[in-house]
Amino acid sequence: SEGEEIEMDNLSHSLNDDDDNHQQNHDDLLRIDNQENFDDPKRKGILLVVFALFALLGVAVLVGAVFFFADTEIINDSYRLPSKIHPVHYKLVLEPNFKTFTFNGTVSIDINVTESTSTIILHSFELKYFNVVISSSESPNDIQTFVVKDIKFNETLEQVYLSLSKSLYPGNYIIKIDFQGILNDDLAGFYRSSYTDNEGNVQWLAVTQFESTDARRCFPCFDEPAMKATFSSSLIIDKQFTGLSNMPVETSVDLPQTKKRIDFQVTPKMSTYLIAFVVGNLNKVSGISKGRPVSIYSVRNVDQSSFALEVAIKALEYYESFFTIPFPLPKVDLIAIPDFAAGAMENWGLITYRETALLLDSARSTASTKEYIAVVVAHELAHQWFGNLVTMKWWNNLWLNEGFAEFFETFCVAQLYPEWEMIQTFLTADQQRALTADALPSSHPIEVEVLTSNDISEVFDAVSYSKGASLLYMISSHLGVTNFRDALRNYLNTYSYSNAETINLWEAFSNVAKKDLNPKLDLWTKNAGYPILTVQHKSGTTWQVNQIQFFSTTKPENTTAFANWWIPVIGLQPDNSTFSFEVESPSYEFKLSSNPSWFKLNAGQTGFYRVNYPLEIWQSLSQKFTTFDVPDRAGLVDDMLSLAAARQLPAVYALNFLQIVMAQEKSYAVWVAAIEGLDLMSIRLNNELCYGNFKKFVSNLLSQISNDLGFSSKESDSLKSAQLRGIIQSAAVRYELSTAIQSALQLWEKRGKAPISPDLRTAVYSAVAKSYADKGFFDLLDLLNSESDAGVKRQILTALGTTPHSHLLSYYLNISLNTNYIRSQDRISAVLSVSRNIIGLPLVWDFIRINWAQFNVRGFSISNLILQTVGRFSSEFREKEVVEFFTKYPPNGGVRAVSLAIEFIHGNRDWKNQNSKPVCDWLTLSIPL
Numbered sequence: 001s002e003g004e005e006i007e008m009d010n011l012s013h014s015l016n017d018d019d020d021n022h023q024q025n026h027d028d029l030l031r032i033d034n035q036e037n038f039d040d041p042k043r044k045g046i047l048l049v050v051f052a053l054f055a056l057l058g059v060a061v062l063v064g065a066v067f068f069f070a071d072t073e074i075i076n077d078s079y080r081l082p083s084k085i086h087p088v089h090y091k092l093v094l095e096p097n098f099k100t101f102t103f104n105g106t107v108s109i110d111i112n113v114t115e116s117t118s119t120i121i122l123h124s125f126e127l128k129y130f131n132v133v134i135s136s137s138e139s140p141n142d143i144q145t146f147v148v149k150d151i152k153f154n155e156t157l158e159q160v161y162l163s164l165s166k167s168l169y170p171g172n173y174i175i176k177i178d179f180q181g182i183l184n185d186d187l188a189g190f191y192r193s194s195y196t197d198n199e200g201n202v203q204w205l206a207v208t209q210f211e212s213t214d215a216r217r218c219f220p221c222f223d224e225p226a227m228k229a230t231f232s233s234s235l236i237i238d239k240q241f242t243g244l245s246n247m248p249v250e251t252s253v254d255l256p257q258t259k260k261r262i263d264f265q266v267t268p269k270m271s272t273y274l275i276a277f278v279v280g281n282l283n284k285v286s287g288i289s290k291g292r293p294v295s296i297y298s299v300r301n302v303d304q305s306s307f308a309l310e311v312a313i314k315a316l317e318y319y320e321s322f323f324t325i326p327f328p329l330p331k332v333d334l335i336a337i338p339d340f341a342a343g344a345m346e347n348w349g350l351i352t353y354r355e356t357a358l359l360l361d362s363a364r365s366t367a368s369t370k371e372y373i374a375v376v377v378a379h380e381l382a383h384q385w386f387g388n389l390v391t392m393k394w395w396n397n398l399w400l401n402e403g404f405a406e407f408f409e410t411f412c413v414a415q416l417y418p419e420w421e422m423i424q425t426f427l428t429a430d431q432q433r434a435l436t437a438d439a440l441p442s443s444h445p446i447e448v449e450v451l452t453s454n455d456i457s458e459v460f461d462a463v464s465y466s467k468g469a470s471l472l473y474m475i476s477s478h479l480g481v482t483n484f485r486d487a488l489r490n491y492l493n494t495y496s497y498s499n500a501e502t503i504n505l506w507e508a509f510s511n512v513a514k515k516d517l518n519p520k521l522d523l524w525t526k527n528a529g530y531p532i533l534t535v536q537h538k539s540g541t542t543w544q545v546n547q548i549q550f551f552s553t554t555k556p557e558n559t560t561a562f563a564n565w566w567i568p569v570i571g572l573q574p575d576n577s578t579f580s581f582e583v584e585s586p587s588y589e590f591k592l593s594s595n596p597s598w599f600k601l602n603a604g605q606t607g608f609y610r611v612n613y614p615l616e617i618w619q620s621l622s623q624k625f626t627t628f629d630v631p632d633r634a635g636l637v638d639d640m641l642s643l644a645a646a647r648q649l650p651a652v653y654a655l656n657f658l659q660i661v662m663a664q665e666k667s668y669a670v671w672v673a674a675i676e677g678l679d680l681m682s683i684r685l686n687n688e689l690c691y692g693n694f695k696k697f698v699s700n701l702l703s704q705i706s707n708d709l710g711f712s713s714k715e716s717d718s719l720k721s722a723q724l725r726g727i728i729q730s731a732a733v734r735y736e737l738s739t740a741i742q743s744a745l746q747l748w749e750k751r752g753k754a755p756i757s758p759d760l761r762t763a764v765y766s767a768v769a770k771s772y773a774d775k776g777f778f779d780l781l782d783l784l785n786s787e788s789d790a791g792v793k794r795q796i797l798t799a800l801g802t803t804p805h806s807h808l809l810s811y812y813l814n815i816s817l818n819t820n821y822i823r824s825q826d827r828i829s830a831v832l833s834v835s836r837n838i839i840g841l842p843l844v845w846d847f848i849r850i851n852w853a854q855f856n857v858r859g860f861s862i863s864n865l866i867l868q869t870v871g872r873f874s875s876e877f878r879e880k881e882v883v884e885f886f887t888k889y890p891p892n893g894g895v896r897a898v899s900l901a902i903e904f905i906h907g908n909r910d911w912k913n914q915n916s917k918p919v920c921d922w923l924t925l926s927i928p929l
Contacts, residue, residue: 189217403468641677801833
């Protein structure tokens with residue numbers, strides 16, 4: 001029937017003004033928990049009275065019930081929404097309640113219907129509905145309303161079905177829903193975060209984290225990236241609170257009693273996952289970028305925000321110049337959240353961060369923290385163009401967001417702070433990370449089919465981020481910076497406020513190259529893995545490279561190795577001249593002008609591939625090692641250790657190679673490659689009788705540079721030298737270099753008189769945990785509880801897991817579940833610090849299984865937890881346990897991680913079977929204890 005639509009904008013405010021008993025009675029009347037309750041005569045009678053009262057009041061279209069029917073009727077069998085309805089504009093009002101940890105809301109969605117339908121399908125999860133109104137919007141003088149005869153929730157698909165008594169024909173309509181949700185502690189959707197103020201009182205924030213599919217936990221919506229719309233948002237909050245959203249405040253009006261209503265300006269057309277809100281008591285520091293306010297918010301001292309503000313202003317101006325597209329919004333807010341699952345989130349105009357990714361204490365933060373803050377700020381600001389202005393059409397093209405942000409984070413910071421040598425960071429944090437992750441048979445293509453929320457969460461990984469960035473680095477090197485820049489400008493202008501797919505980017509690159517690059521570039525995004533080029537000498541000056549997919553573990557019998565990538569190759573010769581060619585087939589012959597004793601392919605490490613040479617070339621490269629630039633030295637060490645780890649070169653050969661090339665090495669990227677390769681070998685040897693010899697080998701390798709760098713910072717330190725000191729001394733303590741442990745303990749004993757250098761804290765705290773048994777452990781735990789700086793807390797968390805005492809490790813694992821000791825966002829970090837301990841790994845495995853319900857939460861951390869724990873095993877017994885457990889208790893968003901972890905187990909076992917004896921024989925002979 002038709003009836004007058006009633007205005008409900010203030011309903012959520014009025015609900016919160018009611019007392020708790022009134023609210024409970026209201027909920028009892030309106031909630032239908034299940035079919036059994038609905039069939040109860042008393043309950044049915046109450047509901048009939050309620051509906052009769054609504055009818056008498058003339059509210060013909062008010063549906064006052066919350067339905068939790070468990071898939072009683074499959075109206076839509078797809079996780080994707082039908083394309084016949086598109087959102088145009090949202091009006092959203094939210095009111096968080098810090099007493100009940102709930103929020104009330106009203107959303108009004110202008111929609112356009114392109115095909116007749118009698119069912120409206122929206123995304124909705126963990127929301128209770130009170131009232132639903134559907135009306136036409138074609139003419140304000142002739143509003144037609146539509147009876148919602150049924151509401152069904154499908155919790156599996158996270159959808160709600162609004163069934164109408166008659167069809168909606170093509171045209172424009174309005175959906176209006178009053179609802180209530182949970183201000184949860186899951187770090188997803190609309191959630192709560194806490195901190196302790198200077199008076200010792202617990203204070204609360206209300207925060208959002210919607211990417212990838214959690215806007216639906218805050219309000220009913222069309223929660224897909226291509227269903228863009230504009231938003232008018234409002235918050236009803238306590239008067240003393242600050243309320244933030246994507247856009248500046250339009251109006252702020254005091255309401256009766258203690259509340260105020262903030263209305264924000266209308267957003268540009270945008271995706272739901274980029275909407276954001278923050279409510280709480282916040283401190284602020286601001287600056288100006290080309291007339292636009294840039295602000296840093298936090299609950300901490302504003303002095304810690306100054307560096308992030310500097311980076312944000314510089315990065316915005318760099319991007320506006322490079323892209324020649326002004327930042328589209330009238331303000332930029334960056335806010336540090338005490339509890340935050342990821343590192344940061346690029347919400348358009350209101351970017352949220354972990355405190356460790358935004359706040360810098362100049363006296364106490366490490367060099368790596370300073371670089372990390374700059375990189376993460378630059379990453380999220382790059383998203384304001386790549387992801388927000390131009391958004392991937394669906395999550396299978398996530399790399400168009402994350403690959404670009406990962407690429408530009410490094411090269412933007414390199415422009416802002418050229419003395420930081422950011423290419424070293426890119427090689428270690430992105431290229432080498434991606435080469436490691438993408439070498440497993442279960443890796444996925446950059447463009448990967450995803451459907452469910454769990455599927456989507458799994459592709460926020462090294463392939464989408466770091467391989468995507470590495471591919472862009474290779475393309476930019478091939479096209480040249482000017483062509484690369486011009487292509488990106490064209491791409492951004494063409495798809496602004498819209499959505500794009502990978503082929504659209506390839507078209508932009510093809511246009512500047514004046515040739516069709518689609519077939520060549522598609523090989524990199526539609527196939528998993530990457531090639532290794534094996535060099536062969538044919539005759540005279542003729543050489544041949546053979547390409548095949550590189551696997552770090554044994555290739556399963558049912559896996560086909562791809563061997564047909566397009567590979568742009570740059571080579572370096574002894575006279576420092578370069579040569580180039582393109583490989584587009586399994587084999588390729590090339591000629592050199594002479595017959596040198598060595599040459600190096602992938603000069604500058606711009607390509608995403610590995611190279612294996614004949615042993616005599618490797619020998620010559622090791623002898624000429626110091627003549628190469630840092631990227632080439634890092635690439636040679638990474639290739640050598642990775643080939644040895646994959647059983648494609650003898651492990652003993654790799655150890656000999658390191659003894660030669662690392663003796664005089666002083667570069668950060670080269671040492672990171674060496675230490676990470678040795679750490680993997682350590683995992684595989686830690687149960688062997690020669691493990692003591694191996695630790696002595698590594699400590700001998702570290703001895704000279706540990707002594708040279710020392711245990712005190714210097715005024716002349718560059719950022720990279722400070723970072724190098726940190727990783728070297730931490731590794732020296734880990735591998736029990738006695739001089740390093742003694743120096744670290746001396747700093748600990750003198751800490752009351754002289755503060756420990758920030759870059760050395762992890763090494764010092766680890767030495768305490770390893771050396772001082774119970775007293776050292778509980779001293780560190782007391783320090784953790786008294787420390788307010790999130791970065792220092794992370795260093796303590798890492799160190800606590802290094803104690804060699806099983807009873808302390810068990811205690812640490814147990815308190816990791818207690819948020820009075822460790823925030824939920826840091827729980828995985830604490831557990832992983834124990835898993836890296838030989839004694840702790842089996843304890844962690846038992847602990848995870850016992851407490852699986854608390855770990856098995858969809859999000860960014862579950863895959864990391866699986867890979868870095870069970871992926872360290874090697875025995876068939878442990879593999880069987882892993883398979884049986886995860887078959888019975890599959891992870892939410894970590895199914896692919898289980899497959900990868902099992903492949904790691906296979907790789908560990910196969911390596912041990914082939915290398916343990918020769919490596920132990922060599923170590924026993926060469927490195928006696």
